[in-house]
Amino acid sequence: MKLRAVLIALLAFIGMVDAFYLSMKRNAGVPCHITRGCTDVLTSKYSVVAGIPLPWFGLAFYITVLSLSVFKIFEDSQQASATALRLIFYLSGAGLIVSALLVGIQAFILKAYCEYCLLSAALVLTIFLLSPNPGSNKLPD
């Protein structure tokens, strides 16, 4: 069973919905339901990097992770399958560092939280924990 890859694909799917939603609503004001300050976070100067809104980066990340996990699900070759998982591990590791930085900006600089961004950070963390350590010999399906 390729349970991990299926779980990762599902999480990436949720992340895509989140990132698509933020990309669409960013300029129209995003209502918060749990936290306070969604619009402030999403319109802050930290919400754009090199002219590109952060949700677009998130979208690219989730589409890549979803693609890798779906290829892993359909791939029978042990080697290609392991490569896909390894890429997810490295990618989500990088994503985790970026997410930690963004949560830090919300907590310590903006002092406002965007629940959609926190959801994304939680998804990245879970994907990272689900993707096996490439250093380990045992690559679970």
Added chain:
Amino acid sequence: MFSMSKIVKPLIVILLAVAVAAGAAVFLSRQPSAAPETNAAPVNVDLKGNGHFRGPEDAQLTLVEFGDYQCPYCASFHPFVKEILTRYPKQVRLEFRHFPLITVHPNSLAASKAAEAAGEQGHYWEMHDALFESQNEWASKPDPKPVFAAIANRIGINGTILVQTMESPRFQERILKDVEQGDKGGVQAVPTFFINGKQVPIKLSMDDFVQVIETHLKK
């Protein structure tokens, strides 16, 4: 190497997943926002009280804006609000209420005080416009007062007096009263608009703004 058939199936799944995710996001984004126009308990925004007015007293609509001078989103809305007042000079009256989000925007309270101090010199709305329009000049300054003074001089009032008087406790009281009323009215973010006492969601789009105003004018 992947064979063609091995690529096609996952590719279809991926494309389908992306399409469904985009569709779900479109669906969610069209849902009413958390702060919909509420017909429930009247929002206690005292329209005849505290705020600064712009527009005729007998206007059909009173548009109350809870805003923060340092909020970039409010600054983006500012030209639209002005355009609405230009398009509906007899029908719409604007009331601005201070809602400085000081944890996110450290200079917002000072900016509100500067606007109030300019108001005391009879130029509230000039300062209001100038603060939004020159937000980039002062928003990130550790001490924005010299910039406020320069803006005041630019709009024809005494910047030195403005800076000297802006710390007056009466301005802070007035601002806090606005914040208190905003909290009571369920203001969660800035800008938040009320039309004739009811909170209305307005998108950052002139078309949407006009549509909201037209809808309320027909009521």
